[in-house]
Amino acid sequence: MTGVLTVSETKIEDLPLLHRGKVRDVYAVGENLLLLAATDRLSAFDCILPTPIEHKGAVLTALSEFWFARLSNITENHLITADFDQMPESVRRSEMLRNRSMLVKRTKVFPVECVVRGYLEGSGWKDYQATGKICGHELPPNLQQCERLPQPIFTPSTKAAAGHDENITEAQFAAIVGTEAAEHLRSTALRIYEEAARYALSRGIIIADTKFEFGTDEDGKIILIDEVLTPDSSRFWAADTYAPGKAQPSFDKQFVREYLETLDWNKQPPAPELPANIARATTERYLKAYELLTGKTLLAEQ
Numbered sequence: 001m002t003g004v005l006t007v008s009e010t011k012i013e014d015l016p017l018l019h020r021g022k023v024r025d026v027y028a029v030g031e032n033l034l035l036l037a038a039t040d041r042l043s044a045f046d047c048i049l050p051t052p053i054e055h056k057g058a059v060l061t062a063l064s065e066f067w068f069a070r071l072s073n074i075t076e077n078h079l080i081t082a083d084f085d086q087m088p089e090s091v092r093r094s095e096m097l098r099n100r101s102m103l104v105k106r107t108k109v110f111p112v113e114c115v116v117r118g119y120l121e122g123s124g125w126k127d128y129q130a131t132g133k134i135c136g137h138e139l140p141p142n143l144q145q146c147e148r149l150p151q152p153i154f155t156p157s158t159k160a161a162a163g164h165d166e167n168i169t170e171a172q173f174a175a176i177v178g179t180e181a182a183e184h185l186r187s188t189a190l191r192i193y194e195e196a197a198r199y200a201l202s203r204g205i206i207i208a209d210t211k212f213e214f215g216t217d218e219d220g221k222i223i224l225i226d227e228v229l230t231p232d233s234s235r236f237w238a239a240d241t242y243a244p245g246k247a248q249p250s251f252d253k254q255f256v257r258e259y260l261e262t263l264d265w266n267k268q269p270p271a272p273e274l275p276a277n278i279a280r281a282t283t284e285r286y287l288k289a290y291e292l293l294t295g296k297t298l299l300a301e302q
């Protein structure tokens with residue numbers, strides 16, 4: 001590979017920056033394309049940490065690429081290429097974008113998060129404890145934290161510009177996206193989750209829940225967009241240590257969270273630096289997730 005560069009923030013002179021998320025920087029490439037650049041930023045407890053995680057952006061990008069290809073029999077997607085050398089010259093001028101960027105079709109985004117849950121954790125667990133339901137789905141009584149659900153459920157949420165997304169019922173979801181699109185998004189999200197979760201489990205990873213986004217392309221077709229089935233958009237757990245009744249260690253952020261819990265830090269920005277051994281262990285976890293899921297070694301490919 002061509003020298004490792006950790007990147008906390010991308011800069012491209014010739015392209016308009018549309019958006020900086022917690023992890024990804026989004027640029028416009030002409031009228032109809034976007035460049036999604038995954039940096040090496042890591043967030044924990046909703047704060048961006050100052051220490052970049054080597055190879056993280058590359059893992060997120062390569063995993064999304066892997067899933068887009070694997071799921072292409074279920075849905076079309078926005079990916080044009082993740083191969084840096086195939087990108088327009090305006091992109092190739094910034095070497096820092098290599099191995100971390102996806103060139104995609106720009107779509108009109110449905111303003112909702114299509115969440116699918118196979119296990120009970122996070123806001124789903126909170127809602128269940130308070131009401132016995134998630135997004136209107138009645139669930140059996142006495143389920144434990146992180147327990148596998150009888151079947152995966154679709155639990156959409158709003159896409160809040162700031163603050164936390166809010167879970168909505170399927171009726172509210174349909175009112176936002178329209179009845180016809182609602183049915184398509186729901187059934188596609190469930191099919192993708194079921195296929196991916198079954199495959200991941202055969203490779204030792206539980207995908208407890210995940211979030212998809214969809215958009216409409218210029219022909220009016222609904223396609224899968226954003227990142228897919230990465231540790232940033234999903235809860236990944238190691239299947240061999242899974243035990244319901246308590247929180248599960250996060251596959252990727254376990255060491256970071258455990259380290260941060262030992263500090264006297266109030267979990268408000270600014271977040272503290274990570275020691276080199278914790279950052280290194282986190283890199284190893286991202287590389288491991290990629291290796292387990294794809295059966296390939298990322299660094300050998302670059």
Ligand SMILES: Nc1ncnc2c1ncn2[C@@H]1O[C@H](COP(=O)(O)OP(=O)(O)OP(=O)(O)O)[C@@H](O)[C@H]1O
Pocket residue numbers: 019020021022023024025026034078104105106107108109213215225226227
């Ligand atoms: N093909 C596409 N067309 C149009 N917009 C897209 C496409 N793919 C992704 N996006 C948008 O790009 C943005 C990526 O932002 P990103 O996820 O990095 O940050 P965020 O959602 O604001 O915050 P967070 O970092 O918490 O996820 C999202 O708003 C997503 O909807």
Ligand SMILES: [Mg+2]
Pocket residue numbers: 021
């Ligand atoms: Mg996002």
